[in-house]
Amino acid sequence: MLSIIKNYIKKNTGILIRLDDIAENMNWNLMNKAEFLFEKYKIKPVLGVIPNNKDNELLSYPKKNDFWEQVRIWKSKGWEIAMHGSTHVYDKDTKNKDYFGHGGRSEFCGHPIEIQMLKIKDGLKKFDIEKIKIRSFYAPNHTYDKNTLDALKVSGINEIIDGYGLMPYTENDIKFIPQLFYKLSSLPFGIQTTQIHLNYWKQKDFDNFEKFILNNLNKIITYDQALEKINNNLFYKFINVLTKTMLKIKRILKK
Ligand SMILES: [Zn+2]
Numbered sequence: 001m002l003s004i005i006k007n008y009i010k011k012n013t014g015i016l017i018r019l020d021d022i023a024e025n026m027n028w029n030l031m032n033k034a035e036f037l038f039e040k041y042k043i044k045p046v047l048g049v050i051p052n053n054k055d056n057e058l059l060s061y062p063k064k065n066d067f068w069e070q071v072r073i074w075k076s077k078g079w080e081i082a083m084h085g086s087t088h089v090y091d092k093d094t095k096n097k098d099y100f101g102h103g104g105r106s107e108f109c110g111h112p113i114e115i116q117m118l119k120i121k122d123g124l125k126k127f128d129i130e131k132i133k134i135r136s137f138y139a140p141n142h143t144y145d146k147n148t149l150d151a152l153k154v155s156g157i158n159e160i161i162d163g164y165g166l167m168p169y170t171e172n173d174i175k176f177i178p179q180l181f182y183k184l185s186s187l188p189f190g191i192q193t194t195q196i197h198l199n200y201w202k203q204k205d206f207d208n209f210e211k212f213i214l215n216n217l218n219k220i221i222t223y224d225q226a227l228e229k230i231n232n233n234l235f236y237k238f239i240n241v242l243t244k245t246m247l248k249i250k251r252i253l254k255k
Contacts, residue, residue, distance in 0.1 A: 009189050012229065014221035016177065016193040017045040017213075018161060020084060023053040024067040025060070030198040030206055038079075041213060044222045046161060046193070047074060048084030048138055051126035055088040061199055068130040075132055080223035082136040082161055086123035090141065099144040100163065101248055106143035108151075116151040124155060136223070138162045138179070149174055159227070164247065165240035166190030167231040177226050180243060184212045186219065191229050 019034065038045055049071060053059065064070065075081050090105035098109040108116050120137075127134045136159040137152055144160075149172050152158065163169070163176035168191055170176070179193040196209070213220070 013189050013219055014191045015216055015219045016221055016226045018193045019045055019196045020048045022047045023050040025058055025063045027199045028062055028064055030201055043220055044078045046080040046082050046223050048082050050084050050088045051123040052087045081132055083123050083134045084138055085140040086119045088140050094143050100142055102142045104141050107140050108148045109143040109145040113147040113151055116147050120151050120155045135159055136161055161193055164244040167236045168226055168229050170232050186216050191226055
């Protein structure tokens with residue numbers, strides 16, 4: 001009996017490495033080190049690529065001229081290239097009415113569906129020109145509304161790397177891979193996604209990341225392995241609601 005439980009836990013525990021704000025302008029020093037690390041440990045991360053980056057804060061980082069060639073190389077290694085917004089510019093306030101109740105500013109949430117479709121179309125167009133096929137998406141600042149989900153589906157995307165819970169799940173005909181914590185953390189059970197912003201990191205943060213990788217090497221999974229874990233049973237639905245409530249309370253207490 002105990003071995004069955006142990007086996008179940010092992011089978012359903014995993015960490016998906018997701019790097020955010022991958023764009024022409026970024027902290028290339030740490031990105032090169034991250035690439036070396038992933039190669040060394042045979043890790044296939046998710047890279048959230050911003051197709052038409054116009055975010056002034058991000059534009060202040062060094063530019064790589066052959067960026068898109070680099071993205072194609074990453075893709076050819078089996079890394080998951082996800083679309084992370086289109087311009088990464090926040091032009092709406094969610095007024096806490098966003099899908100995940102995250103609050104804050106947004107590139108998508110609050111815009112009419114036609115505008116959101118255009119934004120997604122612009123993003124996909126860039127990937128298309130660069131001959132990179134996209135199947136997954138996550139919005140800057142975790143902010144979506146129902147229109148974002150509809151606009152994504154109309155555009156042929158039905159996988160989002162965001163959401164609550166311990167297991168990937170389907171909701172509104174979209175596959176969600178949960179992303180719970182800002183800090184690197186390892187849970188004893190469940191599939192979780194990291195949220196790594198190399199641009200804000202110092203060498204010390206990177207060293208901690210390397211330690212995290214080494215300590216959790218047997219838990220690190222690929223994007224496809226995460227998709228295989230989609231589980232829509234009632235227990236996990238309940239856990240989704242529970243994690244959402246807990247994280248919302250935590251955020252309110254922090255404010
Ligand atoms: Zn971002």
